[in-house]
Amino acid sequence: MPASFSLTRRAALAGLFTAAATPGSMLHAAEVAATMDELAKIADAPVLQLDFIKQPVVVESIELLRNGKHWLLRTRSKDGLEVITVPHQDKMALAWPLLLKTVIPAFIGKDARKLEELQWQAYRSGSSYKMQGMLLWIAHMAVETALLELMGRASGRPVADFFGGRKQSDIAVYYASGNRGNTPAQEIEHLQKLVADSGVKALKFRLGARMSRNADAPPNRSEQLIPLVRESFGDAFTLYADANSSYRDAKEAIRIGRIMEEHRYAFFEEPCEFDDLWSTKQVADALTMPVAIGEQEYSMHRWRWCIAHRAADIMQPDLHYGGGFIRATKVARMAAAAGMTVVPHMSGGGLGYLDLVHFASFTPNIGPHMEFKGNTDLPVVCSTSSLKCENGFVRCPDGPGFGVDIDPAFIAKAKVVNP
Template sequence: APRLTKADLDKILNQPVLNTSFLDRPVIVESVELLKSGNNFLVRSRSTDGVEAITAPNPAKMIQTYPIFIRNIAPVFIKRDARELQTLLWDVYRHADNYKLQGMALWPGVAAVEMSLLELLGQTAKRPVADLFGGRRKTDIAIYYASGVRGNKPEEEIVNLQKLVAAAGAKAIKFRLGGRMSKNADSLPGRTEALIPLVRKTFGDQMTLYADSNSSYDAKEAIRIGRIMEAHGYAFYEEPCEFDDVWSTKEVADALTIPVAGGEQEYSMHRWQWDG
C-alpha cells in the first residue's frame, strides 16, 4: 500500500468527527465540576437546559493534576456550545499558554472534560454516545490482557500470565520486556531473551502475543530483541526505544517485519504524524 504523506494525514485530521445533526439547538455548558472522594473522582457537567452527565476520569492522573483541571481546563468550556467540542479542544489547548503544559499534565484533564461533554450531548439527545461517531460498529471488541509485572523470573511471569488468562479467558496477552527506560539493561539478566520463546511455548500458536519494552532500548538492541519476537510469531512490539526518540523508533520499524507500536504517553500530533 502507498505510504501516507503529511498532506494525506492533515486532510484526514481536518475532517469533522462528531455527528451532531440530531441536536438542533445549542447545548450550552453551565458547569463542569470535579467531585472527589478519597482517591476517586467524578466529573459532573450540566447544561443550561438542566441536563446532567456524570463520568469517571483517570483517577491516578487526576490526583496528580486536578489543580490544572480546575484552573486551566474546565473554565474554557463554560458558556460554550458542547456541539462545538472539536473546536473547543483546540481552544483549551491554546488557552492561557496551556500548550506549554502538554503531556500528562494537560491531556488527561482535557480528556476528562471531553468524555463528560460527549456524555452530556448523548444525554441531551437521549441517544448513545456512539451515535455521535456515526453509530455503533461492533457489539464485541477484541481485547488483550496486559501484565504489568517486570523484574520477576521468566518462570514466575509464566505463572502470572496463566492466572490472568484463566481469570479472563483472554485470547491475547501482553507482557513486559527490558528494564523500562533502562538504556539496554534488562530487569534481570537474560530475562527478556528467555521469556519471549517461553511464553510462546507455554501458550501455543493460538494465543496472540504482544510485548512492551517501555523505552528500554537503543535502536540496535531493540532490533536484536525484535528479531527474537519475529522468530516466535509476536503480533506487535510496543515502545522499543525511548518514546520520544522517533528516529530510533523508525529505524527499528524499518528493520523489522513485526508491527511497532508507540507508547500511550505520546502527546504530540506532529510527532504522531511523523511516526505514521
C-alpha cells in the same frame, strides 16, 4: 511514498500477514503511502457528527469531585441535565489544578455542540498550549468525556453515533501483565493465572527494565521469557510484548525483536525511548514483525510524522494521555489513510477500559484485540453489559452517552474540589 520507507519491508509485511488476514487484522495486505499534506487535511477535518442535536446544550457548570482515591466530574447544562463521568484516576491527582484553573473555564456558558472548536480555544486560552503535555491533555479528556456524555443524554444517542456509528458491540480483549523483576518461570505462572477462565486468545507481557538503557530485569530475563511464553501458551495464542522504552539504541531492540520474530509475536511495543522516533523507525524498518508506538504521544504533528514516515506499523494513542476520543479518532483516520491499524494504549484505571471498548466499537481500522487490565472498583452499573471480560470479549455498553451510571450513594459522599 516517503523515500526512507523500505520496499523490502513492505513486501515482507504483506507476505507475513496476508495469509492470516481477517477483519481487524494487524496490517492490511498492501501498505499505502500517505503524505504529510494529505494527513494534515485529515487531521484538520471535523470529527463529530452532531446534526441530530437540534437545540443548544449549554454548559452551566463542571465540578471536580473526589471520594477517597476516586475522582469524578459532575456536569450540568442550563436546561437542568446533570451527568457524572470518570476522568483519569491516577493522574488526576497531579492534573486537577490545570483542569480547574485552565481547562474548565473555557467551556462554561458555551454550547457543547461546539466541542471541537472549544477544545482549540481552550488550548490557546491564556497560553495554555505552553503547558502542553500529558497532564494538560488528561484534563482536556476529562472535559471532553463530560460533554460527550451530556450531549448523549440530551439527545438519547450513544456516544458512537457522534463518531459515525457503532461497527461492533463485542470487543475482543487481551490481558496485559505489568510485571518486571520476576523470573521467567514466575511470570509464566502469573500469566496463566491472569488469563485463566477468561477465554482470551491474546496476552501481553513486559520486556527489559523500563527506560533502562538496554538493561534487563533481571539479566537475560527477556531472552528466556520470549520463547517460554510461546511454548507455554502454544500457537493458538496471539502474543505481544512491551519494552516500555527499555532499549537506548535500535541495535539492541532489533536483537530482541529478532527473537520475538522467531517465536511469531504479533507486535513489539515501544522498543526504544518513547520520544526517540528515529530509533523506533530503525527498529520498524529492520523487522518484519510489526512495531507499535504512541501511548505517550500527544502531539498531532508528531503523529502525522510517524504515520507519513512509517516510524512504526501500529499506532497506539492513549485516550487519556493524548487528549480524548476526538484526537484519537484523528490519529486513527490518518493511520487508515496509510493502511495502518490502531491498537490504543489503555490507561486510567477507573473506566479506562470501557473508554477503550467504546473507541473500538466505532473505529473501522481497529486492531483485533484491545488491552484489558481488570475490572473497575468503582460502583458502576450498566443494564446492557456486564462490563466484564466474558469468553474473551467485553460487551460495549449501549444506551445514551457512555451507557453506564455511578451509584448515587457513592456520588453523594464525594466532595467538591476547589481551585
